[in-house]
Amino acid sequence: xxxxxxxxxxxxxxxxxxxxxxxxxxxxxxxxxxxxxxxxxxxxxxxxxxxxxxxxxxxxxxxxxxxxxxxxxxxxxxxxxxxxxxxxxxxxxxxxxxxxxxxxxxxxxxxxxxxxxxxxxxxxxxxxxxxxxxxxxxxxxxxxxxxxxxxxxxxxxxxxxxxxxxxxxxxxxxxxxxxxxxxxxxxxxxxxxxxxxxxxxxxxxxxxxxxxxxxxxxxxxxxxxxxxxxxxxxxxxxxxxxxxxxxxxxxxxxxxxxxxxxxxxxxxxxxxxxxxxxxxxxxxxxxxxxxxxxxxxxxxxxxxxxxxxxxxxxxxxxxxxxxxxxxxxxxxxxxxxxxxxxxxxxxxxxxxxxxxxxxxxxxxxxx
Amino acid sequence: xxxxxxxxxxxxxxxxxxxxxxxxxxxxxxxxxxxxxxxxxxxxxxxxxxxxxxxxxxxxxxxxxxxxxxxxxxxxxxxxxxxxxxxxxxxxxxxxxxxxxxxxxxxxxxxxxxxxxxxxxxxxxxxxxxxxxxxxxxxxxxxxxxxxxxxxxxxxxxxxxxxxxxxxxxxxxxxxxxxxxxxxxxxxxxxxxxxx
Numbered sequence: 001x002x003x004x005x006x007x008x009x010x011x012x013x014x015x016x017x018x019x020x021x022x023x024x025x026x027x028x029x030x031x032x033x034x035x036x037x038x039x040x041x042x043x044x045x046x047x048x049x050x051x052x053x054x055x056x057x058x059x060x061x062x063x064x065x066x067x068x069x070x071x072x073x074x075x076x077x078x079x080x081x082x083x084x085x086x087x088x089x090x091x092x093x094x095x096x097x098x099x100x101x102x103x104x105x106x107x108x109x110x111x112x113x114x115x116x117x118x119x120x121x122x123x124x125x126x127x128x129x130x131x132x133x134x135x136x137x138x139x140x141x142x143x144x145x146x147x148x149x150x151x152x153x154x155x156x157x158x159x160x161x162x163x164x165x166x167x168x169x170x171x172x173x174x175x176x177x178x179x180x181x182x183x184x185x186x187x188x189x190x191x192x193x194x195x196x197x198x199x200x201x202x203x204x205x206x207x208x209x210x211x212x213x214x215x216x217x218x219x220x221x222x223x224x225x226x227x228x229x230x231x232x233x234x235x236x237x238x239x240x241x242x243x244x245x246x247x248x249x250x251x252x253x254x255x256x257x258x259x260x261x262x263x264x265x266x267x268x269x270x271x272x273x274x275x276x277x278x279x280x281x282x283x284x285x286x287x288x289x290x291x292x293x294x295x296x297x298x299x300x301x302x303x304x305x306x307x308x309x310x311x312x313x314x315x316x317x318x319x320x321x322x323x324x325x326x327x328x329x330x331x332x333x334x335x336x337x338x339x340x341x342x343x344x345x346x347x348x349x350x351x352x353x354x355x356x357x358x359x360x361x362x363x364x365x366x367x
Numbered sequence: 368x369x370x371x372x373x374x375x376x377x378x379x380x381x382x383x384x385x386x387x388x389x390x391x392x393x394x395x396x397x398x399x400x401x402x403x404x405x406x407x408x409x410x411x412x413x414x415x416x417x418x419x420x421x422x423x424x425x426x427x428x429x430x431x432x433x434x435x436x437x438x439x440x441x442x443x444x445x446x447x448x449x450x451x452x453x454x455x456x457x458x459x460x461x462x463x464x465x466x467x468x469x470x471x472x473x474x475x476x477x478x479x480x481x482x483x484x485x486x487x488x489x490x491x492x493x494x495x496x497x498x499x500x501x502x503x504x505x506x507x508x509x510x511x512x513x514x515x516x517x518x519x520x521x522x523x524x525x526x527x528x529x530x531x532x533x534x535x536x537x538x539x540x541x542x543x544x545x546x547x548x549x550x551x552x553x554x555x556x557x558x559x560x561x562x563x
Binding site: 041043052114 | 383387388391395437438463474476480483486528530
């Protein structure tokens, strides 16, 4: 019991990142399985990732939730921490990702009806959590007296990313089942509000972080993985755009009066531009990592390595979906490479996390 | 790393593969019972529809049985559409599909279920399904697209709208006669282009 209490006390807000990094692979696997028949077994490996992510999600959710009731002072301390606080939305994001996985792979386990209803429950729970933490964190940031230039880092992107991920499940739901129901306008409005919040916050927060990177020293090595988060916002918008156009297409070419033929061309152009930015960012991360952090040997093993997984996987998903619209052969080839790399990164991070736990760092959180 | 930690890490990273690969082998080996009964192929009796040099044929299975792992099997209506381009130039198509049956049940094709069954279907019909939203059909070539609809209970008639042409929709009518599905008529419906 004493050990369990210790675990709950030290169970930081960032653990949702491990669920995110595992859950998104089920989608990259599903997309890769579509490329050609030799890869069809990947759909079932994706199902394995979905089940593993579900077990992790439930296992982590228990101490994460209990901590709010058993150690509110620890929660308060974390919420006011300029880095750790931003990781609170990772758990509501996990709800949205669990919903997306259920939407895509759930029919293989439970049949479509149950899977689509379960994913909609995840949508609402996730959306409530994301908006709640979004307001809470902005309020804390605005009223905080000690936020300084050197606190800015790319983990600040997590709250905007959390809002951007809501419309992904929203339009996935419209694509398969809910477009013809009275819930459709509700899903659409919530998705559009979240998209607006996420997009503009991404621009504003991005400018603040950029300012720090130019006018101040860049963060120390333990925050190096957070640079990877910069890939996520544009990659997620690409995913949203392609799923949205697929939802319109599935509704006989018109959804809420938005016409497929008039939207498809601009969406192809915008999605390609945004995908290009994520690709550029991926190269930037590689350059920064190897020419700075690895070179000066400042890249310690941290739980924060999970920041390498989800953004990279989101980029792989964006690549797979964009391939359905433009440059199919090139992008499908790239998807297979990215999917393989995503698994390698995930395996490395799992081993790293176990080593990190073995070191006892979990019980001595750094602030 | 301690041996115990290595074993834990290995157990975690191997879990998705340990779950996934046997499932794939079981599914693809036919150990899970799935019925497929193709009752018609318009290519055999030349009943396909040609419009502006694009010939649309379809193979129809009214009772594809798909078994989710934890639930009972459900039947699906499965079509494989075959688009042949008889023009002298390549054409780009963006087909979409809608199912309609009495009691105002209208819904679009379920791409997810199509994905789960596509391997079995491709093997059976010896044709490769298209993945992109839009695809090009070279002159004198044929491309195929799998479409799956959830099947309402006690269904005895329905139609499917195939939206592949710019100005008309192809509507396929089916009804059950003496327990057998019959494709009793097909029509090209002009699309409304006004503002009201």
